[in-house]
Amino acid sequence: MSTLSKSVEAWVHGFSPQQFPYLRFALALLLGALGGWIFLKLGLPLPWMLGSMVACTLASVMRVPVVAPACVRPPMTMIIGVMLGTGFTPQIVESVRGWIPTVLGLAAFILVSGAACIIYFRRVAGFDRPTAYFAGMPGGLMEMVIAGEEKGGDARTIALVHSARILLVVLTLPFLVRLISGVSLGARSQFGLSVFETPWRDELWLLATALTGALLGHALRLPARLLLGPMLASAAVHALGMTHFKPATEIVNVAQLVLGTTIGCRFAGTAPREIIRILTLSLGSTVILLACTAAFAAGVSHMSSHGQVPLLLAYSPGGLAEMSLIALSLGIEVAFVAAHHIIRVFIVMIGATPVFALLGHPK
Numbered sequence: 001m002s003t004l005s006k007s008v009e010a011w012v013h014g015f016s017p018q019q020f021p022y023l024r025f026a027l028a029l030l031l032g033a034l035g036g037w038i039f040l041k042l043g044l045p046l047p048w049m050l051g052s053m054v055a056c057t058l059a060s061v062m063r064v065p066v067v068a069p070a071c072v073r074p075p076m077t078m079i080i081g082v083m084l085g086t087g088f089t090p091q092i093v094e095s096v097r098g099w100i101p102t103v104l105g106l107a108a109f110i111l112v113s114g115a116a117c118i119i120y121f122r123r124v125a126g127f128d129r130p131t132a133y134f135a136g137m138p139g140g141l142m143e144m145v146i147a148g149e150e151k152g153g154d155a156r157t158i159a160l161v162h163s164a165r166i167l168l169v170v171l172t173l174p175f176l177v178r179l180i181s182g183v184s185l186g187a188r189s190q191f192g193l194s195v196f197e198t199p200w201r202d203e204l205w206l207l208a209t210a211l212t213g214a215l216l217g218h219a220l221r222l223p224a225r226l227l228l229g230p231m232l233a234s235a236a237v238h239a240l241g242m243t244h245f246k247p248a249t250e251i252v253n254v255a256q257l258v259l260g261t262t263i264g265c266r267f268a269g270t271a272p273r274e275i276i277r278i279l280t281l282s283l284g285s286t287v288i289l290l291a292c293t294a295a296f297a298a299g300v301s302h303m304s305s306h307g308q309v310p311l312l313l314a315y316s317p318g319g320l321a322e323m324s325l326i327a328l329s330l331g332i333e334v335a336f337v338a339a340h341h342i343i344r345v346f347i348v349m350i351g352a353t354p355v356f357a358l359l360g361h362p363k
């Protein structure tokens with residue numbers, strides 16, 4: 001049996017009644033939807049993602065039996081990949097050459113923000129050296145957990161810190177964008193038409209590019225293949241002008257709801273005291289990351305054709321899918337934001353472990 005067949009079989013098996021906690025996941029989605037509705041009524045930014053994230057995090061702290069199994073994320077990841085690919089219009093492809101200054105700025109941002117967070121976790125949080133180093137890297141949650149554990153770090157702490165980083169950055173960045181630009185990310189959808197108004201051909205394009213991209217990602221052995229594969233397939237048909245379909249409002253809202261729920265449920269099963277401790281420590285690193293992001297976005301905006309807000313989203317280490325959804329809501333070049341996040345994660349993945357080895361052990 002091929003690797004692809006085994007992966008599909010394992011994914012399908014994950015939904016069996018013996019494996020999948022349907023009641024606890026339904027409770028998580030219900031609480032997430034309630035949180036999204038409250039954020040919607042309050043007019044807060046990205047209500048369905050941030051509201052569900054906050055609700056499920058609070059539920060985890062209060063030991064409510066919520067859970068979001070890993071098998072629920074692949075379909076949404078594929079859809080998000082397709083949505084990201086819709087931003088790769090022919091005009092965007094032509095502007096890629098103008099990204100050189102912003103990519104160089106991104107590399108400098110990774111060095112500065114990573115060093116600042118490592119010092120913070122070492123000196124303030126009191127983490128041991130490998131734990132502080134791999135917890136301070138601005139990206140690559142699973143990769144940093146694996147590499148950190150191999151080098152003698154505390155894998156659980158590294159995982160919780162990176163989960164908290166994504167949670168806090170995604171939660172605070174929309175407010176920072178609103179403060180800097182005055183642009184509201186409120187309840188009114190800016191994603192496109194309703195699913196009831198879009199042509200049926202658009203839904204077929206969505207499904208076809210998602211499945212084709214998943215196969216492509218597997219064949220090419222891409223990192224984050226269920227995200228990058230569909231993104232490449234969608235980008236190809238859009239860049240070639242074969243279609244111009246955009247994600248429907250309801251699809252984007254469901255994607256936000258599932259994303260927010262899964263992020264909030266990452267803390268499920270962890271002792272409340274440990275969750276509060278990690279979140280408190282991560283507040284400090286989030287302030288450092290956002291300060292570095294704002295500083296580099298302001299500086300690079302003077303050396304490139306891109307404004308401060310697109311650069312904020314492109315540099316902010318809050319997760320590729322999450323930042324891209326914010327870009328979608330603002331009507332900002334999603335391709336620009338997504339490409340820079342892919343580059344950021346790639347740099348961290350290939351550079352973190354060799355740099356750790358070069359630094360050697362302290363005397």
